[in-house]
Amino acid sequence: MRFPVRIAVRSTLTVLALASLAACASTPKPMGPAPTQQPPPPQQQQEAAPTAAPAPAPVTEQMPSGPIPGSVRDFVVNVGDRVYFDFDKYDVRNDARPLLDAQAAWLRQYPNVRVRIEGNCDELGTREYNFALGARRANSVKQYLASHGIPLARIDTVSFGKERLLDTSGGDPAQAHNRNAHTAITEGAR
Amino acid sequence: MRSMIQTLTHLFHRTAGFQPASLPRFKRRSVEKTPATPVAGWKPAVRWPTSIQLFLAPLFTLALLTTPAAAAIVINVDQGATQPLPIAVPAFNGPAVGGQIAQVVSADLERSGLFRPLDPATFKATPGDVNVQPSFDDWKSISAQALLTGQVVSDADGRLSANFRLWDTYAGEQLLGLQFSSTNENWRRVAHKIADAVYEKLTGASGYFDTRIVFVAESGARGRRVRRLAIMDQDGANPSYLTDGSYMVFTPRFSENSQEITYMALRPTGSNVYLLNIESTRQETVGHFPGMVFAPRFSPDGRKVAFSAEKDGNSDIWVMDLASHAMSRLTTDPSIDTSPSFSPDGGQIVFNSDRGGSPQIYVMNADGSGVHRVSFGSGRYTTPVWSPDGKLIAFTKQEGAGFHIGIMAPDGSGERILTSSTLDEGPTWAPNSRVIMFSRETSGAHLWTVDVSGRITQPAPYPLAASDAAWSPLLH
Missing domain, CATH: 2.120.10.30 (TolB, C-terminal domain)
Incomplete structure (x- = not known):
């Protein structure tokens, strides 16, 4: 038999691998901001950590009212982990600067945090070109953060091209969402 | 003795509007190259007995001399979807795999868009001995312009060989006679090689089915x-x-x-x-x-x-x-x-x-x-x-x-x-x-x-x- 094709993989591996893939699927962000607007710059006091209760509370379990400072959740909710790009462009838009400034400030505050900038593209391009374009977007954010005091050694980049679409509904608003760079915290968060 | 099924090479050249192909008109790559590059598991294609080789040789010559304009049957690739060549591919004689091989050949040819394999239910005859010339009237009556007949032999050692002949039913001529051999489990590849040989013979372009x-x-x-x-x-x-x-x-x-x-x-x-x-x-x-x-x-x-x-x-x-x-x-x-x-x-x-x-x-x-x-x-x-x-x-x-x-x-x-x-x-x-x-x-x-x-x-x-x-x- 000339062409025995072997399945290179064990099913147990498959299960483990799929599980890990799911786990790696980055922090879900069900809905980003409107693409033409960046989220507002972080308001430092907006989600302050809960302070001591002024009066004794009844003995019920109470969740803190906001994310733990320095946590991934803190970064996502209070800073914002995604900036957007124009079609086939990779330069940081003016409206993305406040958010990236805030990312830089947060990262300076938590110097043990490492991040991975994930460049993403819309569906209006072919696969290989979009890997290159996504890499440019990731690098733009990386350079921006570096120019705001974050050591390059703390920043990795990757391009997901058009393979990690945020919004698969099609249409211009969806594609505008898909053109983004996502700042994923890879280690060092609380 | 002009073959009525003409090579389509000239039409290929014309199709895309680019410079003419320099391919020889009768490039028979897969079938002729096989003997030159023996690979484990594949027996070189075996030619038919000398009498048929003698018969084939003058046929090639004549076909080469025939100008494209003289083609009686035209399958224009530009109209490939509307005028595919009607071809009959009855089950090859021999064990059941002969029927399966015919189906795979038929499907390959049909998917190319250049051929229209005829429904076996309309066949008026069952081809007999592959070495005996078929009754062309039976096939002309259902408008089959080409006919592929074959014989499969599967031996006790797990070897399978398929002899086949491609006929121009209107000219009453054999266009091709070849044999492919392999193992029994490789029957699909045998079928694809046969389809490639038919495609090459009738279009002048090399085949692509054994891929x-x-x-x-x-x-x-x-x-x-x-x-x-x-x-x-x-x-x-x-x-x-x-x-x-x-x-x-x-x-x-x-x-x-x-x-x-x-x-x-x-x-x-x-x-x-x-x-x-x-x-x-x-x-x-x-x-x-x-x-x-x-x-x-x-x-x-x-x-x-x-x-x-x-x-x-x-x-x-x-x-x-x-x-x-x-x-x-x-x-x-x-x-x-x-x-x-x-x-x-x-x-x-x-x-x-x-x-x-x-x-x-x-x-x-x-x-x-x-x-x-x-x-x-x-x-x-x-x-x-x-x-x-x-x-x-x-x-x-x-x-x-x-x-x-x-x-x-x-x-x-x-x-x-x-x-x-x-x-x-x-x-x-x-x-x-x-x-x-x-x-x-x-x-x-x-x-x-x-x-x-x-x-x-x-x-x-x-x-x-x-x-x-x-x-x-x-x-x-």
Whole structure:
């Protein structure tokens, strides 16, 4: 038999691998901001950590009212982990600067945090070109953060091209969402 | 004694409006090359007895002398979908596999769009001994212009041999008489080789049925799809997975011997380009790079892999010698340079760059010199792939809200758009440079084929979600 094709993989591996893939699927962000607007710059006091209760509370379990400072959740909710790009462009838009400034400030505050900038593209391009374009977007954010005091050694980049679409509904608003760079915290968060 | 079924070579030449093919009119590659390149598992094609060889020789001569204009039966590839050649492919005599072989041959020919296999229910006769001339009136009466008859012998050692003859029913002539031998379990490949021989004899172009497709099998929700490397026969048979889906895979491409695949793997931590031997399943990476590495493709001799590597946001094209692992950088422009594809002589590389402000197609020498742009139409051009015969470049063109698969000459002239949808991309050539497979994303990505005339567009024989197909060379 000339062409025995072997399945290179064990099913147990498959299960483990799929599980890990799911786990790696980055922090879900069900809905980003409107693409033409960046989220507002972080308001430092907006989600302050809960302070001591002024009066004794009844003995019920109470969740803190906001994310733990320095946590991934803190970064996502209070800073914002995604900036957007124009079609086939990779330069940081003016409206993305406040958010990236805030990312830089947060990262300076938590110097043990490492991040991975994930460049993403819309569906209006072919696969290989979009890997290159996504890499440019990731690098733009990386350079921006570096120019705001974050050591390059703390920043990795990757391009997901058009393979990690945020919004698969099609249409211009969806594609505008898909053109983004996502700042994923890879280690060092609380 | 003029054959009524004429070679279609001249029509192929005319189809795309490019320079005439220099292929000999009776290129019989797979059948004639087989004896010269013996490979384990394949017995060289055996000619029929001397009397038939003597008969064949003058037939070739006459056919070569016959001018295209004298053809009595015309299958114009431009009208391939409307005037396919009616052909009868009754079950081969012998064991049951003879019927299966006839079905596979029939399906191959039909899918090409150039043939119309007739419904066996309409047959008025059952061919007898393959060595006895059939009664042509029986086949003419159902308008079968060609008839394929065969005999299968399966011996106790698990060997299978198929003798077959191709007949021109109106001229009452034998056009072809050959025998292929292999093992019993290889019967499908025997059938594909027979289909290739028939296709070659009747079209003048080399066949493409004894080939395989490597592709990305997709499952799961859009945006979070699981992607596995998969391989199947050209007709969709024998599909199997090569990777488990634990990491994303893209853009697999065959080496010239069809045994090695290079592809891109993408994990959250970055990408790799792998070389995978599909027989041994041995896999190695081409190396580690500081940034993204993607868009790999073998050189025509299989000794090098060209790919894109990205550093600080800038993607350039590199080439690695697989024996020495020496790497050289071919582009240095601060633009996107990707999707390299070698010319079949290995002397040039067509690639995609946005150095002019938008993605366009460029050609350079294989050492990186002599870069020049070849696409000048409106729209955005990506994914260039050089055809195996060197005469065409297939590409994806994006214009407005539409995506198209198109072809052009390597100098950029004669652009022809073959397909149109909201998202077509990723063309790959059949080894005869007559058919292109591509991905179409509608509700899920699926594989499609289109012939170079653009007339015969149809889903590829793989019903599930898939993308990034690559067609193998003809198998040996």
